[in-house]
Amino acid sequence: MAKGVPAFQSASPAGDKSAARGGVKNAAQKGQGGFWHSAEWMNLVSDILLLVASVAIGYAVVKGVLHMPLFELREVVVTTPLGQVTGAQLEYAAVSSMRGNFFTVDLEKARESFEKLPWVRRAQLRRRWPATVEVSLEEQAAVAYWKMVETGDMRLVNTHGEVFDAASNAPMPVFSGPSERAGEMLTAQHRWDEALQPIGRHIVALNLSPRSAWQLHLDDGLVLEMGRDQAKAPVDERLRKFVIAYPAAYQKLQHRWAVADLRYPAGFAVKMTNEKTTESVQDKTHNAGKTAEATPMSKGKQ
DSSP states (O other): OOTTOOOOOOOOHHHHHHHHHHHHHHHHHHHTTSGGGOHHHHHHHHHHHHHHHHHHHHHHHHHHHHTSGGGOOOEEEEOSOOSSSOHHHHHHHHHHHOOSOTTTOOHHHHHHHHHTSTTEEEEEEEEETTTEEEEEEEEOOEEEEEEOTTTOOEEEEETTSOEEOOEEOOOOOEEESOGGGHHHHHHHHHHHHHHTGGGTOOEEEEEEOTTOOEEEEETTSOEEEEEOOOSSSOHHHHHHHHHHHHHHHHHHHOEEEEEEEEEETTEEEEEEEEEEOOOOHHHHHHHHTTSOOOOOOEEOOO
């Protein structure tokens, strides 16, 4: 070897080939442990697919069975006695809303249909096996007429102080005022009717203005201007004083009264008609029971 020339050594190629073969073998072994070569993963996937297929088949079977004629709805039974709702109205509500069989009929839709009937306040429906739907109805109980301020049309007021649309010709007082205060007016009418008993009178019409001023029409034609409730002179107290003073004042004036203005804290003013009378309050009370009372007719829903 010449002096000053570096010596070179070459690696054996056999060593490189052995390492390469080892790397390929390890990669193949890792590939065998993947998703598709795992028995646990494959079993899990097959179980999930089997479950989904079972649910789908079960749903189809149940849906088919429920729609079979075997479960046809055959009867609708009203379980409450009725006084205002007619058989024709009930039949219409049932036929127009009940579709499907015993299991598929939409009871909520049917309930809404029954509650749209004029005299129905509330309806409840339930299934009774094997082919019946039971209907329980709460009818409206009218206690007064409600005169619409804008149109003059008549509605009705129930015992809960709610305004509803129906037809009636029963003898009842007439209310007029803001509809949201119908309950308050009903309570006031009951209270003031009781207060008027000592003079044998009762309310046939009750008006409440947008400014909360009260006006009473009594069965003998007398109008009481009550005005608004005041802290120092409440309406109830002014009416109480009027009832106490009325017999002697009526007897003394000897004319029929058209209007009594009770808006004064310490008394009241009277507007009389030209008609003279010698009738006492006791006579008026006695004759009041013999006088037929004219009442309006509500021409609401039939």
